[in-house]
Amino acid sequence: MDQITSNILVKGLCNSRWWKEVTKLLNEMVKWKIMPNVRTFNILVDTLGKKGSPSEAKEVFEVMIHKGIELDVVTYNSLIDTLSKEGRLSEAKEVFEVMIHKGIEPDVMTYNSLIDTLSKEGRLSKAKEVLDAMIQRGIDPTIVTYSFSIDILGNEGMLTKAKDVFDLMIQRGTELDVVTYNYLIYGYCLQNKMNEALKVFNMMLEKACSPSVFSYSILIHGYCKSKRRDEALSLYRKMPKNGIIPNIVTHVALLDGLC
Numbered sequence: 203m204d205q206i207t208s209n210i211l212v213k214g215l216c217n218s219r220w221w222k223e224v225t226k227l228l229n230e231m232v233k234w235k236i237m238p239n240v241r242t243f244n245i246l247v248d249t250l251g252k253k254g255s256p257s258e259a260k261e262v263f264e265v266m267i268h269k270g271i272e273l274d275v276v277t278y279n280s281l282i283d284t285l286s287k288e289g290r291l292s293e294a295k296e297v298f299e300v301m302i303h304k305g306i307e308p309d310v311m312t313y314n315s316l317i318d319t320l321s322k323e324g325r326l327s328k329a330k331e332v333l334d335a336m337i338q339r340g341i342d343p344t345i346v347t348y349s350f351s352i353d354i355l356g357n358e359g360m361l362t363k364a365k366d367v368f369d370l371m372i373q374r375g376t377e378l379d380v381v382t383y384n385y386l387i388y389g390y391c392l393q394n395k396m397n398e399a400l401k402v403f404n405m406m407l408e409k410a411c412s413p414s415v416f417s418y419s420i421l422i423h424g425y426c427k428s429k430r431r432d433e434a435l436s437l438y439r440k441m442p443k444n445g446i447i448p449n450i451v452t453h454v455a456l457l458d459g460l461c
Contacts, residue, residue: 240266244276251284259284260293273304279311286319294319310341317350326354345371349382356389361398364389368402380406380414387417391424396433399424415441415449423455431460 243266250259263281266273278301285294294316301308313336320329333351336343343351348371355364368386371378383406390399403421406413418441425434438456441448448456 240271240274240277243271244274244280247277247284248280251280251287254288256284256288256290263297273306275301275306275309275312278306279309279315282312283315286315289319289323291316291319291323308336308339308341310336310344310347313341314344314346314350317347317354321350321353326357329354330358345376345379345382348376349379349385352382352389353385356385356392359393361389361393361395378406378409378411380411380417383411384414384417384420387424388420391420391427394424394428396421396424396428396430413444413446415446415452418446419449419452419455422452423458426455426458426460434460 243262246262247259250256250262259281263273263277266277278297281297282294282301285291285297298308298312298316301312313332316332317329317336320326320332329350333347333354336347348367351367352364355361355367364386368378368382371382383402387399387402390396390402399421403413403417406417418437422434422437425431425437434456438448438452441452
């Protein structure tokens with residue numbers, strides 16, 4: 203048995219949650235003088251994180267440090283993503299700081315994990331700080347990063363900057379998805395700029411990007427909030443014709459505006 207075969211077995215056992223067998227295999231590897239390497243431990247950290255065991259993932263991380271195993275960006279990203287998704291942001295930040303201290307350069311995945319979690323928790327100013335730090339380090343954003351940026355800026359009322367990011371995506375040839383469009387539409391609706399919101403919605407149709415039920419619901423809610431009830435009703439009636447079934451969010455938005 204070699205290192206590659208051992209790692210494949212470790213991954214298979216982890217995915218099956220056969221933790222006792224994983225421990226046995228690791229001990230056997232040592233007996234066979236096949237020392238677990240960074241790839242072996244990365245499998246453990248990643249799998250434990252995905253299986254909802256962040257504390258155990260962190261324990262494996264600490265064992266790696268104790269044993270003097272040289273961690274790579276994959277190790278840090280797995281743990282940062284796991285801790286972030288579990289809402290353990292202070293611990294995720296600590297791991298990030300260790301990463302920087304050890305001279306491991308964060309990549310786009312590192313920053314996306316932090317930005318995503320901070321945005322979902324409503325800590326938009328902090329998310330923007332992380333985004334700015336990423337740009338300052340010269341790391342090229344992905345569509346996910348761009349979308350996060352538009353969401354953050356839109357929620358902060360910085361719509362000119364949000365539109366600048368949107369336009370930059372188009373200039374760079376980035377293929378926009380429905381999430382990106384929705385974030386910008388939502389930002390305009392928050393500020394009652396319904397004409398601008400509708401322009402983005404129409405652009406989505408022109409680019410053959412199919413709007414989601416959320417796209418319609420955002421606009422309907424925006425029209426109702428702006429007292430433009432006829433336009434809200436008109437858009438609502440178009441949904442079934444366009445193959446979109448209104449959901450509870452749509453109905454609540456409409457009823458709220460009509461009452």
